[in-house]
Amino acid sequence: MNFLYYDLIFLALFCLSMVLIFLKNKKNVKVESRFFILYKTKVGLKIINFIGNRFKKTLKILSYIVMATGYMLMALAVFLFVQMIASVIKMPEILKIAKVPPIMPLIPYLPQMFNIDFLPPFYFTYWIIAIAIIAVFHEGAHGIFAKFYKVKVKSTGFGFLGPFLAAFVEPDEKQLAKKRGREQIAILAAGSFANLLMALIFIALIALFFYFFFSPQGVQFETYASSAINISSITAISGISIENPSIQDIALAMQNLNTIDVNLKVDRKTINLTKIETLDGTYFAVTKNLKSELKQEMKKGNSSVQQLLVFDDTPALHAGLQGAITKIDSATIRNLDEFEAQLLKYKPNDEVIIETKNKDSYNYYKVRLAARHENKSLAYLGVGFINVKARTGILGYIGRIINKLKNPTIFYLPKYSPGLTIFVYNLLWWIIMINLSVAIMNMLPLGIFDGGRVFYLTILAITKSKKKAGLIFKIMTYLLLGLVIALTVMWVIVMI
Numbered sequence: 001m002n003f004l005y006y007d008l009i010f011l012a013l014f015c016l017s018m019v020l021i022f023l024k025n026k027k028n029v030k031v032e033s034r035f036f037i038l039y040k041t042k043v044g045l046k047i048i049n050f051i052g053n054r055f056k057k058t059l060k061i062l063s064y065i066v067m068a069t070g071y072m073l074m075a076l077a078v079f080l081f082v083q084m085i086a087s088v089i090k091m092p093e094i095l096k097i098a099k100v101p102p103i104m105p106l107i108p109y110l111p112q113m114f115n116i117d118f119l120p121p122f123y124f125t126y127w128i129i130a131i132a133i134i135a136v137f138h139e140g141a142h143g144i145f146a147k148f149y150k151v152k153v154k155s156t157g158f159g160f161l162g163p164f165l166a167a168f169v170e171p172d173e174k175q176l177a178k179k180r181g182r183e184q185i186a187i188l189a190a191g192s193f194a195n196l197l198m199a200l201i202f203i204a205l206i207a208l209f210f211y212f213f214f215s216p217q218g219v220q221f222e223t224y225a226s227s228a229i230n231i232s233s234i235t236a237i238s239g240i241s242i243e244n245p246s247i248q249d250i251a252l253a254m255q256n257l258n259t260i261d262v263n264l265k266v267d268r269k270t271i272n273l274t275k276i277e278t279l280d281g282t283y284f285a286v287t288k289n290l291k292s293e294l295k296q297e298m299k300k301g302n303s304s305v306q307q308l309l310v311f312d313d314t315p316a317l318h319a320g321l322q323g324a325i326t327k328i329d330s331a332t333i334r335n336l337d338e339f340e341a342q343l344l345k346y347k348p349n350d351e352v353i354i355e356t357k358n359k360d361s362y363n364y365y366k367v368r369l370a371a372r373h374e375n376k377s378l379a380y381l382g383v384g385f386i387n388v389k390a391r392t393g394i395l396g397y398i399g400r401i402i403n404k405l406k407n408p409t410i411f412y413l414p415k416y417s418p419g420l421t422i423f424v425y426n427l428l429w430w431i432i433m434i435n436l437s438v439a440i441m442n443m444l445p446l447g448i449f450d451g452g453r454v455f456y457l458t459i460l461a462i463t464k465s466k467k468k469a470g471l472i473f474k475i476m477t478y479l480l481l482g483l484v485i486a487l488t489v490m491w492v493i494v495m496i
Contacts, residue, residue, distance in 0.1 A: 003123065003423070011108070011124040028157075040155040040170070048140060048156075048169070052147025059148045063186040066145070069196065070189025073443040074451050081444065085483055088490060093292070095487075095494045102487040106434065120426040129427065130434045134195060135167030138438065141194035143169040145187045151175045181457040188450040188457075195439035199432050206428040210406060213421050216334040218324035218357055218411035221383035225312040229278050232306070236277040250308075251294040257287070264320045273317075276310055283310040284317060314382020319365045321383065323358030324411030336385065336409045343369075346379040357411065385409045447477040 022029050022039065030038045052059070087094055095102075099114045108124040110116070135158070143153045152172040159166050176184060234245055237253045245253075257274065264271040272287040285308065293308075311317055325333050328342045329352055346352060348371035356363045369379040385408075406412070414421035445455035455476060460469035 003419075004121075007123040007125050014124070014128065038157060038159040038168070040157040042155060044136075044140065044143070044156045044169075045153060048143040048153055049147055051144045056148060059145065063145065063148075063183075066186050066189050066193045067182070069193045070185065070443055070451075070454060073189075073192050073196065073440055074445060074454065077440045077444040077451065080440065081480070081483070085487070088487060092490060092494050095491045101491050103484055106437070120429060122430060126427050126430045130431045131167075133198060133431055134435055134438055137194040137198050138191040138442075139167045139169045141190035142187060143171070145190040146171045146176065149179055149183045149187060151179065151187070181461045185454050185457055188454050189443070191450060192439045192442045195435045195442070199435035199439065202428055202432045202435065206425070206432065209425060209428060210412075213415055213425075214412040215415050216410045217413040218326035218333055219336055219339045219385075219409055220324045220411040221316075221321075221385055221409075223384040224317045224321075225314050225382040225384050226309055227283065227312055228307045228309050229276070229280070229283060230307055233278040233280060234276060235279060236275075238274050247294065248298070251298050254287075254291050254294055264317075273311070276308075282313040284313065285310045312382060314380070315367045315370050316382040319354075319367045321354065321356065321365055321367070321381075323356035323363060325354060325383075326357050326362070326411070327355035328352055334410075335407070343379050343381060348376065348379055350379060357413075444480065445476050446480045447473070452477060 022037070025039070028040050030040065099116055100110065104110070106122075106127075108122060108127040111119040111122050139156065143156070146153055146169070152175055154170040154172060156169050157167070159168060171187075176187070179187075231247055231250060232244055234242060234250065236242060237250070238257055240253065242249060242253060254274070264273060273284040274287045274290060276283045276285055290308070325339060327333060328339075331338075331342050333339050333342060346369055348369055351366060351368050354365045354367055356365070367381070369381060372378045372380040442449050443451035443454070446452045452473070456469055456473040459472050460466060463469055463472075
C-alpha cells in the first residue's frame with residue numbers, strides 16, 4: 001500500500017487527539033483574534049530555566065554570535081527577496097515554473113497538490129516531525145535567552161491558526177520591553193539562530209546517512225548536447241528556406257509554423273521540436289520555448305539578439321534518451337569515468353543498447369552512435385552534464401562542497417530497503433530545508449516576524465527617536481507587503 005494512505009490515517013488520528021486534548025484541558029485553551037487557538041502549558045519551563053541560569057557565561061558569549069548571525073540572516077533575507085523580485089521582473093515565466101503562489105504557506109502535500117516534480121513528496125508525517133523540531137528549538141532558544149536576561153517566561157505551548165500548527169513561549173512582555181535594545185535583539189534573534197544551528201546539524205546527519213545507505217548506480221545527464229548558433233547562419237526552419245534572417249524573420253517564421261519535426265516523450269509528456277538548418281549543420285529547438293523566447297524579445301523591442309541556444313543533432317536526442325544511464329550493452333555504468341571509458345570502446349555508426357533508470361522503471365534504447373566534431377574517429381552520444389566547477393561566487397563554493405558528497409552527475413540508489421531509505425532521506429531533507437527557510441524568513445524586516453522587531457530596535461538605537469523608528473519600520477513593512485502582493489498578482493496573471 002502507498003505510504004500516503006498510512007499518512008492520511010495518521011493525520012486523522014492526530015487531529016482527533018488534538019480535539020480530545022483541547023476538550024479535556026479547556027482551562028488551558030485560549031482563543032485570540034477569533035481564529036488563533038492557544039494551548040498553554042508549563043512543559044519545558046524547567047529546562048529553559050535550568051539552561052538560562054546554569055550557563056550564563058556561555059550564553060553571554062553566545063549572545064554576540066546570536067545577534068551577529070541575526071543581522072547576517074536579515075541581510076540574506078532581504079538580498080534573496082530582492083533577487084527574487086528582480087528575477088521575476090526579468091523573466092515572469094519563473095512564476096509558472098515554480099507553480100506555487102509566493103505567499104503560500106508550507107503545508108502537507110504541497111508538492112503533490114501543485115504537481116511540483118522537482119521536490120520530494122511532503123507527507124503530513126514529514127511536516128509534523130519537522131515542525132516539532134523547528135518549534136521546540138526555535139521557541140526554546142527564545143525562552144533560554146529571555147531567562148538569561150531575567151525576563152520571566154510565563155508559559156509554553158502550541159497553537160492553531162486554522163489547520164496550521166505553531167509553538168510558542170510566553171515571556172513577560174512588560175519585563176521584555178524594559179530591557180535594553182541589545183538584550184531584546186538577542187532574545188528575538190535566538191530563534192533563527194537555533195534553526196540555523198539545527199539545519200547545520202541535520203546537514204551533517206544527512207551526509208552520514210547518504211554515505212552509508214546509498215551507492216553509485218549510473219550517470220545522470222542534465223540535458224542533450226547544445227550549441228549557440230548565429231541567427232544570420234540559419235538557412236531553413238522546419239524545411240522552409242530562409243535567407244540571411246533577422247530575429248524578426250525568425251519570429252515570423254515560427255508564428256506561421258504548423259508542422260512538427262520531432263516529438264519527444266519526456267515523463268509521459270510530448271515535447272515538440274523544430275528542425276533548424278544552418279550553414280554549419282542541423283539543430284533542433286523546443287518549439288514552445290523558442291516561440292516564447294522570440295515573443296519576449298520582440299515584445300521588449302530587442303532586435304539586437306544575434307544567437308539562439310539550440311540542441312545539437314545527436315543520437316541521444318533522436319532516441320529520446322531519458323533517465324540515468326546504468327548500462328551500455330552489457331557494461332555497468334556507475335560514474336562518469338566508466339561512461340566515458342565505455343564510449344571509447346566504440347566507433348561512429350556502432351549500434352548499442354543503452355539501459356536507463358527513470359523513476360521506478362528501467363528503459364532500453366537502441367542507439368546508433370555518431371562521430372565527435374573534434375575527432376571523427378571517436379564515438380559520440382550527445383548528452384550534457386552539470387558543470388559545478390564552472391559556477392562562481394558563494395553558490396559555486398557551496399556547490400563544490402556538496403559535489404564532494406553527492407556528485408550531480410552520478411545516479412545513486414539505496415543499498416538497503418529502498419522504500420525506508422528514501423523515506424528517511426526525504427525526511428532529513430525537509431527538516432534541513434524548513435529549518436533554513438524559517439531561519440532566513442523569520443529575520444525578514446517585516447512586522448509579523450522577529451526580524452521586524454529587530455529592525456525597529458536597530459533603527460531606534462540609531463535615530464534615538466521612537467517616532468522616526470516607527471515611521472521607517474512602517475515604510476519597510478508596507479513596502480515588503482506591497483511587493484508580496486504584487487508578486488501574487490503577477491503569479492495569478494502568469495498562471496492564467
